Amino acid sequence: xxxxxxxxxxxxPIARLSLTQDACAAQAEAFDIHCPLVLVAPGxxxxxxxxxxxxxxxxxxxxxxxxxxxxxxxxxLQSREADPAxxxxxxxxxxxxxxxxxxxxxxxxEANGADGLFLDIAGCAHLHGGEAPLQDDLxxxxxRFGLPARIAIADTAGAAWAVAHHGDESRMIVASDGQExxxxxxxxxxxxxxxxxxALLHRLGFRRIGDLLRKPRAPLAARxxxxxxxxxxxxxxxxxxxxxxxxxxxCYHARLSFAEPIFSEEHVLEAxxxxxxxxxxxxxQDGVGARNLRLLLFRADGExxxxxxxxxxxxxxxxxxxxxxxxxxxxxxxxxxxxYGFEAxxxxxxxxxxxxxxxxxxxxxxxxxxxxxARLIDRLAQRLGNEAIRRLHPRQSHIPERAVILRHAADxxxxxxxxxxxxxxxxxxxxxxxxxxxxxxxxxxxxxxRRFRWRGVLHQVQHAEGPERIAPEWWRISDTGVERDYYVVxxxxxxxxxxxxxxxxxxxxLAPRWFVHGVFA
Numbered sequence: 001x002x003x004x005x006x007x008x009x010x011x012x013p014i015a016r017l018s019l020t021q022d023a024c025a026a027q028a029e030a031f032d033i034h035c036p037l038v039l040v041a042p043g044x045x046x047x048x049x050x051x052x053x054x055x056x057x058x059x060x061x062x063x064x065x066x067x068x069x070x071x072x073x074x075x076x077l078q079s080r081e082a083d084p085a086x087x088x089x090x091x092x093x094x095x096x097x098x099x100x101x102x103x104x105x106x107x108x109x110e111a112n113g114a115d116g117l118f119l120d121i122a123g124c125a126h127l128h129g130g131e132a133p134l135q136d137d138l139x140x141x142x143x144r145f146g147l148p149a150r151i152a153i154a155d156t157a158g159a160a161w162a163v164a165h166h167g168d169e170s171r172m173i174v175a176s177d178g179q180e181x182x183x184x185x186x187x188x189x190x191x192x193x194x195x196x197x198x199a200l201l202h203r204l205g206f207r208r209i210g211d212l213l214r215k216p217r218a219p220l221a222a223r224x225x226x227x228x229x230x231x232x233x234x235x236x237x238x239x240x241x242x243x244x245x246x247x248x249x250x251c252y253h254a255r256l257s258f259a260e261p262i263f264s265e266e267h268v269l270e271a272x273x274x275x276x277x278x279x280x281x282x283x284x285q286d287g288v289g290a291r292n293l294r295l296l297l298f299r300a301d302g303e304x305x306x307x308x309x310x311x312x313x314x315x316x317x318x319x320x321x322x323x324x325x326x327x328x329x330x331x332x333x334x335x336x337x338x339x340y341g342f343e344a345x346x347x348x349x350x351x352x353x354x355x356x357x358x359x360x361x362x363x364x365x366x367x368x369x370x371x372x373x374a375r376l377i378d379r380l381a382q383r384l385g386n387e388a389i390r391r392l393h394p395r396q397s398h399i400p401e402r403a404v405i406l407r408h409a410a411d412x413x414x415x416x417x418x419x420x421x422x423x424x425x426x427x428x429x430x431x432x433x434x435x436x437x438x439x440x441x442x443x444x445x446x447x448x449x450r451r452f453r454w455r456g457v458l459h460q461v462q463h464a465e466g467p468e469r470i471a472p473e474w475w476r477i478s479d480t481g482v483e484r485d486y487y488v489v490x491x492x493x494x495x496x497x498x499x500x501x502x503x504x505x506x507x508x509x510l511a512p513r514w515f516v517h518g519v520f521a
Contacts, residue, residue, distance in 0.1 A: 001176065003131070004243075005119040006108075006160035007098075007138070008150045009091075012115040013039050013051040013082060015147050016090045036074040039082040040067050050082045088114040095246035101134060106243035108161070116164070118157050118243050135171055154179050157243060158235030162190030162209075183235055184210035191231045197224055209235075252290075252349035254278040261300050261341020265329055268297065268336065268345070272325045275347035276318040289314030289355030294348045295325060300340040312377040314353035327382035398470060400430060400517060425468065425488065427498045427518030434515035437499070445512070448487045449499065454516050459491040467501075486517070496520035 009015060014037065036056040040047040047067040049056075059074040071077050091107045091114045098105045104120035121134060128134040135151050142149045152163035152172045159179035163172050166186045174182045183190060186209050188201055201224075206212060212220065212232060221229050233239035254275045262268065272295060283289060293309040307328050315321060329336055380389050392404045439453040448464035466487035484500040491497070498518035504511060 001155060002120055002122045003125065003176075004154060004157045004160045005101075005117075005121055005135070005138070006152050006154075006157065006164040007117040007119070007142070008161075008164040009116055009142075009147055010150065011051060011053070012091070013084075013087050014053045016087055017080065019090075019146060032078070035076050035078055036061070037078045037080070038067070038070060040079050041082045047079075084114065091115075091117070092246055098138075099246075101128065101138065104243060104245045106245050116161070118160070120243060120245075121153070131173055135173065139171060154182065156235055156237045157241045158192065158231065159183055159237075161192060162186050162235060166190040180213070180236055184208065184213060188212075191228075191235060193228065193231060197228060200224070252279050252282050252352060253346060255344065255346040257344045258342070261338075261343050263338040263341050265326075265336050268329065268342065269322060269326055271345045272347065273318060273322045275345065276321050279347060279349060280316050280318060283316050283349070283352070283355075286352075287354060287356060288352040289316045290321065290349045290351075291353045292349070292351035293321065293325075294350050296346040296348070297342045298344040298346070299338065300343045303339060305337070305342075308350075310381060312374040312381075314355040315374070316355060324379070324382050327379060331382065397473065399473060400426075400470070401433070427496075428521040430518045431516065434500070434517045437514045437516055440514050446485075448489060449514060452499070452514060454497075459495070459497070461489045462492050463490040464488070470500075488520070 017037075017039070034055060036059050037053045038049045038056050038061065039051040041050045042048075043064075043066075045066055049061060049063055049065050049067065049070055052061055052063065056070075056074065056077070059077075061070050061073060061077075067079060088107070095105045095107045095117055098117060098119055102119050102121045102124040106118040106120075107114065108116040108118060121131070125131045125134050128137060131153050135153060139149060139151055150164045150167070150170045152160045152167060152174065154160040154163060154174035155176055156179055159174060159182060162183045163174060163186070166189065167182075172182075188198055188206060188209060188211075190209060193201075209232070212228075217229060230239055234241035256271055256275060258271075262271065275295075279290070291311050291314050293311075295307040295309070297305040297307075299305070307325065309321070309324050309328055311321075311324070377389055377391075387408070390406050390408055393407050395403055395405050397403050435454065437452040437454045439451065439458065440449050441451040442449050448461065448466060450461050452459055452461070464487050467485035468487075470484045470486060472482065482502045482504065484502050486498060486500040489497050489499055496519070497516055498520070499514055499516055501512050501514050504513055
């Protein structure tokens with residue numbers, strides 16, 4: 001039989017905001033939690049209050065009140081925009097934290113708002129000393145976070161939710177099969193019903209759940225629909241009320257304990273290799289590889305050394321990963337500090353990525369270019385740091401200076417270089433910005449140059465190819481460029497340049513100007 005814990009985080013939006021006060025201060029939005037504080041959302045007639053702290057309630061403010069009216073009651077009122085999406089995200093993170101108690105944790109974020117959790121502790125309570133100690137430990141930890149909570153335990157999620165929200169005490173444990181006696185004295189709002197249904201039931205004289213238990217079901221179902229009876233049956237355990245557990249991200253980790261402490265780097269690397277072999281089985285089973293690794297070394301005196309390894313692409317190659325760990329150990333300032341020795345080691349895959357199985361080559365030593373590139377990036381990154389390794393990625397643009405972007409080498413695999421222009425028409429070195437040339441001489445106005453001076457050197461052109469016209473990108477509103485006619489020219493000593501001619505208006509007259517944009521090897 002299931003046993004469900006319902007955790008109601010009272011005034012969760014305000015509590016969540018107070019936990020992120022440091023982040024708000026960084027954005028110049030700091031507030032004083034001890035002064036009246038409200039969260040507002042658009043409503044009929046203007047912004048209305050959707051959440052209030054204790055100080056705001058002490059001023060006589062109520063939910064649903066207009067913000068303009070609230071300001072007249074509290075001169076020092078602080079207001080912030082409500083963010084239900086952020087509340088729901090934070091609640092799901094808290095649900096993952098609660099996995100320490102049970103593998104089945106669900107966040108309550110239906111129409112009534114994200115304000116609580118469900119934990120199915122069937123078969124888990126004895127691991128924490130029983131239901132009461134588990135409840136006390138959960139409440140204590142949440143209180144240390146600054147999250148006062150009401151917690152109830154019952155056989156059904158509906159009964160636990162009802163007792164947590166509307167019971168007399170902040171911590172209650174409903175005996176097995178005692179949900180009917182526990183909820184019949186509670187108000188109808190404890191059934192998680194819509195506001196319209198509650199208003200109609202109140203007009204008909206129903207006040208408590210026990211009032212419904214004594215009435216025939218058929219007239220109630222005909223008047224209010226199946227939802228009323230479903231909520232009642234779920235609370236009593238007559239209908240299923242399945243939870244949607246929060247799934248934690250895949251976690252791959254391995255740990256080794258040593259009979260005797262180890263000290264040398266060679267022993268640490270051997271332990272890392274064994275840990276990698278243990279992890280490979282789980283990674284291969286799920287079709288993923290490691291993108292980020294964390295090696296933890298536990299010293300006998302209680303200190304923990306941590307090494308983070310980042311990869312350019314997912315990998316399960318234990319030999320390659322062990323080599324990266326050895327490079328990372330070599331970068332430690334002062335060497336590996338073993339102290340009194342390492343008595344245990346653990347390896348965690350903090351980020352994993354998809355890695356499909358591939359047919360192995362007949363030559364076991366051969367690797368494709370992508371794998372070789374990724375391995376080279378990984379090795380350089382461990383020696384020089386991730387920030388020092390960058391590479392060019394293509395972008396969808398025919399403007400030369402926009403066609404590439406500089407990114408960190410580990411930010412994904414290289415994109416394919418697709419271009420309609422032949423590779424021979426592009427220089428090996430593109431200047432950061434086009435540089436204007438002088439002393440231009442051309443045989444015809446629209447033809448290639450026969451002479452130009454660049455960086456103080458006069459070049460006599462012997463051969464020229466072109467033009468290649470590149471027009472501005474008309475779909476870019478901010479693009480006010482001009483058409484360019486590019487030429488590949490070679491001077492008398494064999495040096496080759498990439499020049500273009502562009503027309504600019506000067507005193508109302510279109511005057512062409514020439515620029516060097518690149519140099520060929």
